[in-house]
Amino acid sequence: MSKKKQLVAIFSVLFIVSYIFITSYLPVSVVEDNDAYSYMFYIKTAFIALSISLILSAAIFTVLHRAFIMPYLGNLKRFQPLLWQLVKRDFITRYKRSVLGVLWSLLSPLLTMLVMTLVFSHLFRGDIPYFPVYLLGGQIIFGFFTEATNSAMGSVIGGASMIKKVYVPKYIFPVSKVLSSLVNLCFSFLAFLLVFVFTGAPWNWTFLLFPIPMLYTFVFSLGVGMFLSSVVVFFRDITYIYGIFLTALTYFTPLFYPVTILPDGVRQAMGFNPLYHFVDYFRSVTLYGTVPGLWENIVCVSFALCALFVGVGAFQSQQDKYILHL
Amino acid sequence: MNQDIAISVENVSMMFNLNREKIESLKEYAVKLMKRQLQFEEFWALKDVSFEVRRGEVFGIMGLNGAGKSTLLKVIAGVFKPTQGKVTVNGLVAPMIELGMGFDYEFTARENVYMNGAMFGHPSKYMEEKYDEIIEFSELREFEDVPLKNFSSGMVGRLAFAIATNVQPDILIADEILGVGDYKFQAKCEARIEEMIKGGTTVLLVSHSMDKVEEMCSRALLLERGTVRALGDVKKVCKVYAGD
Numbered sequence: 370m371s372k373k374k375q376l377v378a379i380f381s382v383l384f385i386v387s388y389i390f391i392t393s394y395l396p397v398s399v400v401e402d403n404d405a406y407s408y409m410f411y412i413k414t415a416f417i418a419l420s421i422s423l424i425l426s427a428a429i430f431t432v433l434h435r436a437f438i439m440p441y442l443g444n445l446k447r448f449q450p451l452l453w454q455l456v457k458r459d460f461i462t463r464y465k466r467s468v469l470g471v472l473w474s475l476l477s478p479l480l481t482m483l484v485m486t487l488v489f490s491h492l493f494r495g496d497i498p499y500f501p502v503y504l505l506g507g508q509i510i511f512g513f514f515t516e517a518t519n520s521a522m523g524s525v526i527g528g529a530s531m532i533k534k535v536y537v538p539k540y541i542f543p544v545s546k547v548l549s550s551l552v553n554l555c556f557s558f559l560a561f562l563l564v565f566v567f568t569g570a571p572w573n574w575t576f577l578l579f580p581i582p583m584l585y586t587f588v589f590s591l592g593v594g595m596f597l598s599s600v601v602v603f604f605r606d607i608t609y610i611y612g613i614f615l616t617a618l619t620y621f622t623p624l625f626y627p628v629t630i631l632p633d634g635v636r637q638a639m640g641f642n643p644l645y646h647f648v649d650y651f652r653s654v655t656l657y658g659t660v661p662g663l664w665e666n667i668v669c670v671s672f673a674l675c676a677l678f679v680g681v682g683a684f685q686s687q688q689d690k691y692i693l694h695l
Numbered sequence: 696m697n698q699d700i701a702i703s704v705e706n707v708s709m710m711f712n713l714n715r716e717k718i719e720s721l722k723e724y725a726v727k728l729m730k731r732q733l734q735f736e737e738f739w740a741l742k743d744v745s746f747e748v749r750r751g752e753v754f755g756i757m758g759l760n761g762a763g764k765s766t767l768l769k770v771i772a773g774v775f776k777p778t779q780g781k782v783t784v785n786g787l788v789a790p791m792i793e794l795g796m797g798f799d800y801e802f803t804a805r806e807n808v809y810m811n812g813a814m815f816g817h818p819s820k821y822m823e824e825k826y827d828e829i830i831e832f833s834e835l836r837e838f839e840d841v842p843l844k845n846f847s848s849g850m851v852g853r854l855a856f857a858i859a860t861n862v863q864p865d866i867l868i869a870d871e872i873l874g875v876g877d878y879k880f881q882a883k884c885e886a887r888i889e890e891m892i893k894g895g896t897t898v899l900l901v902s903h904s905m906d907k908v909e910e911m912c913s914r915a916l917l918l919e920r921g922t923v924r925a926l927g928d929v930k931k932v933c934k935v936y937a938g939d
Contacts, residue, residue: 451813458802458810531797535790535814536773606720689776693711
């Protein structure tokens with residue numbers, strides 16, 4: 370049996386087992402009472418089963434195929450210097466020709482925030498306290514996702530000059546791009562802190578949990594980025610299609626409006642937007658001082674891991690063909 | 696695998712799809728798929744090639760244009776994955792194929808040195824020690840902070856050679872590298888390769904010039920349209936090549 374089929378088999382068995390287990394034993398409180406036995410209940414259970422089976426099947430597969438996985442880790446160690454060089458290069462390219470240099474990373478989210486605040490704060494003035502913080506909090510998480518996936522998408526094509534001449538593990542290109550975006554996220558987070566202080570928003574100990582939503586978004590973006598970078602090698606017009614998709618997603622994520630203004634049906638659909646969950650998580654811990662419950666965490670983990678598995682799978686299965694299309 | 700073997704190529708075949716027009720977008724693909732115009736022509740650049748190179752050996756690869764030399768080198772370097780067969784390489788390979796080893800032409804010579812070193816797994820600290828030697832050897836001191844796009848091809852070749860021979864590879868793949876630069880630099884390159892051979896580096900030498908191969912190599916391989924025409928002692932192989 371091939372490794373791929375084996376992985377799929379392990380995953381399906383685990384998924385079914387955990388689904389049955391959860392539907393019979395799960396305390397309904399986790400899934401919220403009013404959802405019980407509606408279709409949302411089944412979707413939610415499926416989600417929990419999904420995240421459990423993903424984690425378990427990954428673990429089982431790793432144990433079963435240590436010999437298959439180990440060379441990859443060895444490769445990672447050998448090519449670590451290259452990874453840092455690539456991240457460093459991105460950083461230098463970004464600021465090489467600008468007078469303000471690194472300051473731009475701080476200024477650009479601040480300026481965007483300023484413009485958006487001027488435009489939208491009159492619309493939702495009463496609904497959202499500390500509007501600039503609300504806005505910028507969503508903006509930096511969503512911006513990170515956009516930047517990471519967009520730059521990862523072109524990374525394999527951009528690395529053509531290297532891929533054509535020497536052996537390098539191909540995953541190093543999307544990974545380096547997502548890491549570079551993470552560096553930029555650190556700067557925009559500084560901008561967020563500034564705004565937070567400036568607007569006098571209340572501090573809570575939960576603020577310290579901010580790396581958790583960032584981690585979820587990071588894993589999710591890495592998965593999506595790897596998937597895109599793989600597909601775009603074969604079909605270059607995916608770039609434009611994805612651009613349109615991102616624009617739509619910007620409006621479908623509550624970045625500058627409160628989610629409460631949406632009609633009920635749309636709000637339910639919003640539950641399927643991963644970015645909504647990540648953004649919401651980030652705002653809860655930083656701005657509202659609440660710790661998201663078990664359910665929110667399961668949703669975030671599932672989205673992130675699903676994206677990662679699909680991305681790595683697509684990338685892994687196609688990577689030997691890239692060279693023929695570059 | 697035997698530790699005395701540096702490179703082992705077993706029954707390697709490499710197939711390319713030659714499509715008449717390159718399809719690069721989803722739209723084109725969908726349109727062609729509906730019109731049933733998706734045609735592929737198979738082209739076998741390498742057919743059932745097998746040989747072994749021993750550690751410390753200088754091995755020549757000869758053949759006319761289009762014989763599959765570059766494809767073979769890329770398979771050995773790990774750039775192509777062979778369609779069939781298996782390649783095993785013991786040690787670090789420094790490939791100098793078609794000049795330049797994955798340079799980024801927007802960046803300066805200095806940045807490319809560090810990037811290239813990283814490709815061979817050397818952290819920047821290690822490359823700092825080697826940096827002066829590389830720049831001195833390639834005679835590019837005045838141009839170290841000039842973007843590579845402003846370099847002449849000779850300068851790029853010199854830089855590539857200097858890096859490849861300085862990252863301490865176990866196996867050096869030299870594709871027409873002896874054609875780099877003027878006669879003075881060529882002499883320097885040859886001396887450098889001699890030095891590396893003495894140090895135990897395995898060298899794969901590809902050249903059109905029979906004299907060079909005969910002079911430097913002990914064994915050689917002659918490719919013809921992707922198949923092995925002759926393999927073995929360099930004199931015999933050269934005779935076959937000359938006979939064609």
